[in-house]
Amino acid sequence: MIRNLFIFLVAVATGAGCSTNAITGRSQMKLLPESELQQMAVSEYQTFLSSNKVVTTSNNRDAEMVNRVGQRIINAVNAFYKQNNLTADLNGYKWETKLVQSNEANAWCMPGGKIVVYTGLLPITQNEAALANVMGHEVSHALFGHTNERMSQTVAAQYGTNILDAFMANKTSSGMRQLFGTAVGLGSQVGILAFSRKQELEADHYGMIWAAMAGYNPQEAIGLWQRMQAQAQGNRPPEFLSTHPGPERRIEQLQKFMPEAMKYYKPIGK
Numbered sequence: 001m002i003r004n005l006f007i008f009l010v011a012v013a014t015g016a017g018c019s020t021n022a023i024t025g026r027s028q029m030k031l032l033p034e035s036e037l038q039q040m041a042v043s044e045y046q047t048f049l050s051s052n053k054v055v056t057t058s059n060n061r062d063a064e065m066v067n068r069v070g071q072r073i074i075n076a077v078n079a080f081y082k083q084n085n086l087t088a089d090l091n092g093y094k095w096e097t098k099l100v101q102s103n104e105a106n107a108w109c110m111p112g113g114k115i116v117v118y119t120g121l122l123p124i125t126q127n128e129a130a131l132a133n134v135m136g137h138e139v140s141h142a143l144f145g146h147t148n149e150r151m152s153q154t155v156a157a158q159y160g161t162n163i164l165d166a167f168m169a170n171k172t173s174s175g176m177r178q179l180f181g182t183a184v185g186l187g188s189q190v191g192i193l194a195f196s197r198k199q200e201l202e203a204d205h206y207g208m209i210w211a212a213m214a215g216y217n218p219q220e221a222i223g224l225w226q227r228m229q230a231q232a233q234g235n236r237p238p239e240f241l242s243t244h245p246g247p248e249r250r251i252e253q254l255q256k257f258m259p260e261a262m263k264y265y266k267p268i269g270k
């Protein structure tokens with residue numbers, strides 16, 4: 001509580017950083033320049049891809065599927081932002097989607113649209129529509145500046161009113177790079193810095209809408225999160241299975257969002 005108050009005062013003192021998201025309507029404290037985070041993403045994405053095995057699309061059905069779903073989600077997001085006169089919010093986005101060989105059941109999207117799906121996620125998604133719902137979820141974290149929010153809190157707590165100076169001076173340091181990776185959901189470090197409950201629900205909610213617009217059934221989200229939960233027992237949970245929201249609450253919320261998502265659903269080829 002005291003820490004939250006401190007962060008709030010810092011935000012007020014610096015006179016900037018609070019903004020209301022045009023889509024979710026939620027007021028957020030984003031103290032770091034999004035363009036800087038997007039630049040960090042370009043370099044961190046490259047580093048990640050060069051130190052992991054990327055599954056190439058030539059002759060690999062899974063990689064083709066991840067690519068196809070990614071492209072359809074991106075098209076849906078572009079269409080939605082265009083329809084709502086928000087195209088400027090996607091400035092700086094240079095979307096990329098890669099499948100990476102790893103037993104970890106994980107996926108993430110960095111600021112600026114750099115997406116990775118781990119092969120270990122595919123036995124849980126089981127079908128293309130469920131994969132679309134996860135990828136929609138991850139893309140939403142990027143679109144709504146959740147990485148920025150998470151990093152802002154940590155940097156504000158560490159550096160007080162000099163947040164921006166401290167960030168600019170330290171953005172290539174190992175500490176800041178690690179914070180970035182954690183804030184993206186890279187690795188299974190949910191215990192350290194989890195997405196908040198509000199962020200998770202926003203990601204679920206709009207993830208279903210992007211999936212629906214992309215031609216994938218949003219109802220697949222239900223079974224997907226149930227399989228995720230079952231698989232998580234005893235394993236290190238990925239970011240989307242942080243303690244927020246708890247499993248029952250999550251399904252309840254997904255059901256609540258479903259009628260809205262179904263309005264956007266137009267099956268592929270119909």
Ligand SMILES: [Zn+2]
Pocket residue numbers: 137141195199200203239240
């Ligand atoms: Zn999430």
